[in-house]
Amino acid sequence: MNSIAIKDFYKEIVGDTSCHLDYFFDNKTNTDFGHFNVFDIAKFYYGSKPKCEMSYNRRLYYKISLIKGRNYIEYADKTVLIETQGILFASPKIPYRYTPQDQNQSGMFCVFTKEFLSKSKTGLNIEELPIYQPSSDFIYQLDDQQFVEIEAIFKKMDAELSSDYAYKYDLLRNYVLELIHTGQKLKPIQNTNPTSNAASRISTLFIELLERQFPIESDVQNIQLKKPADFANALGIHTNHLNKVLKEVTNRSTTEIINARIAEEAKILLKQTPWNISEIAYALGFDEVAHFSNFFKKHTGLSPMKFRN
Helix, strand or coil: CCHHHHHHHHHHCCCCCCHHHHHHCCCCHHHHHHEEEEEEEEEEEECEEECCECCCCCCCCCCEEEEECCCEEEEEEEEEEEECCCEEEEECCCCEEECCCCCCCEEEEECCCCHHHHHHCCCHHHCCCHHHHHCCCEEEEEHHHHHHHHHHHHHHHHHHCCCCCCCHHHHHHHHHHHHHHHCCCEEEECCCCCCCCHHHHHHHHHHHHHHHHCCCCCCCCCCCCCCCHHHHHHHCCCHHHHHHHHHHHHCCCHHHHHHHHHHHHHHHHHHCCCCCCHHHHCCCCCCCHHHHHHHHHHHHCCCHHHHCC
16 A cells, blocks of 8 residues: 555545644654554644544544543444553454544554564464454553553554664564563453443444445455354344344345345346356355355345346
């Protein structure tokens, strides 16, 4: 991903171009090593109200946030309150909302891609780490000493990005791993009482996870979340609970919503691409063309070929 796309993504997160994004891109990223960057949270606060509320927008990066200030974090059916200071380990697989509750916000955060850590000499697969599992409680309260110790690591990373040390990205990976291992030894913040909008939030997160897989733009791309259990695992809730919530909010079952969206994408691919039926079936997660043809006919009344013609 080039630096322009990264800037556009950060603008979407920040929600305000007044945050001087150019400051964060002065030779602080090297696409040959995967993307990595460090931010000062205070840079995102201007005027009388916080400007860094994080909505449920698509996130393409892993993120570690050292937070000082009162904040609510919502994900799946959980609401967590950081009273004074904490640390958050965010994954692209788990959508969440981050809402500051006052203007006294400070701390640091780093963003990095899966490729950044995969280039480690240890051959690390970040998706196998406990802290980045869908079922992980990824928000932790910190005492004053823990905050200072972790802040020191962030400051080392920030300084290292500006250095000309030939192996600085190896060192930065080590700092990130130190943060991850530190987090995996902490106790997660307890969930507060479920809020009245938990069902709506779960529904929103489910739809966001579903839509994140589309549009299909390449015949070698294929969807990863196709069954209700896939989405429930990603949201960290039981399949039956997800289905119950969606029934309440949308009056449709999990399977009905998933299948309707896949059928809609199938129509688009059949009409707008030259791909053959086998390629489209693969992109939409079907192992056999016959299974895809039966699925498509059930939902449209036509075979894929008849629909295309």
